[in-house]
Amino acid sequence: MKIEINKKGKIEIELVCDVNKEEIEEEKKVIVKEIKKDAEIEGFRKGKVPEEIIERKFSDVIGERILRNFVSKAYFDTLKKENFIPVVEPELYDVEFTEEKLKFKIGIELKPEVKIKKYKGITVKKVEPKEIKEEDVENALKELEKRPEFASSIIDLEKRQMWKKRVREELEEREKNNAKMEEEKQIWNALFKNSEFPLPEKLVNKRASKYTEYQLRRLNLQGKTKEEIENYAREIFKIVKPYAEEEVKKYFILDKIAEIENIKIEDSEVNERIEFLSRSIGKPFEEVKKQLEENQEIENIKEEIRIDKAYKIVKENINYIEKIVIPGQEKKI
DSSP, X not given: OEEXXXXXXXXXXXXXXXXXXXXXXXXXXXXXXXXXXHOOOTTSOTXXXXXXXXXXXXXXXXXXHXXXXXXXXHHHHHHHHHTOOBSSOOEEEEEEEOSSOEEEEEEEEBOOOOEESOOSSOEEEOOXXXXXXXXXXXXXXXHHHTSHHHHHHHHSHHHHHHHHHHHHHHHHHHXXXXXXXXXXXXXXXXXXXXXXXXXXXXXXXXXXXXXXXXXXXXXXXTTOOHHHHHHHHHHHHHHHHHHHHHHHHHHHHHHHHHHHTTOOOOHHHHHHHHHHHHHHHTXXXXXXXXXXXXXXXXXXXXXXXXXXXHHHHHHHTOEEESOOOOTTOOOOO
């Protein structure tokens, strides 16, 4: 099989594959023998069906397997030989298949090479949570009073004090989270600024499509036409795509940091994550672990831990400051 590698973009390649008649015939013989072992056709014992009958009866199956086998061989042999790392499933197109030849193309989007200037010692302005005042608590209580299910419980003075305490705690927790989010935003702005790499468009679209499907499932689409649903999907896709782009950027930056830091994952760390999951869903540890292994999810858990550890390194090395002083605006004594 002849394989030509064409570069279609910074991280996109195309494999142009050409299989000759002799190779097709050799592969066909192997497949026919495999089918013959288990083929059951009236008038013949199992495994004794003549090969010419196998070829005639299972022509579609044989053709599909020939194509699949050569596509798989071209794809995986090229990845191994060239050390390519794909980020999405390959795309097969322009297939020409006759008795004389087989031609096809495979489109592959590759993992980008990330260049990162700095990820340790990032300067972040410390964000203090907004102070919760008495009027904030009272305003929140007034909103609760508008709801019938809360009105009776707030009228009682003792219960009102209990609700005030609870509302204050919730407001304070919300402001702590807001402050944390502001600091996180600064961290990522710095990492984005200090990193450079082409964004895998197909991977972004795949993730955006996943978010779109999730949002569509939450909508009441009963009675909607196919066209209306497709319009909803297009609008949602436009909205969620920037989030998908950001998530993909974050992953590849942290993946590069993990590579630089040579982060390794211990079995104990995986078990700890599974233990947390088992408590969350209320199922025994061994049952959850077995299910994850059967679904081949353990590697995904390892990758999640690896990425989390990379971000932890970034956060542990942040240069926090109370106030950013702009040159020329220093306080004069």
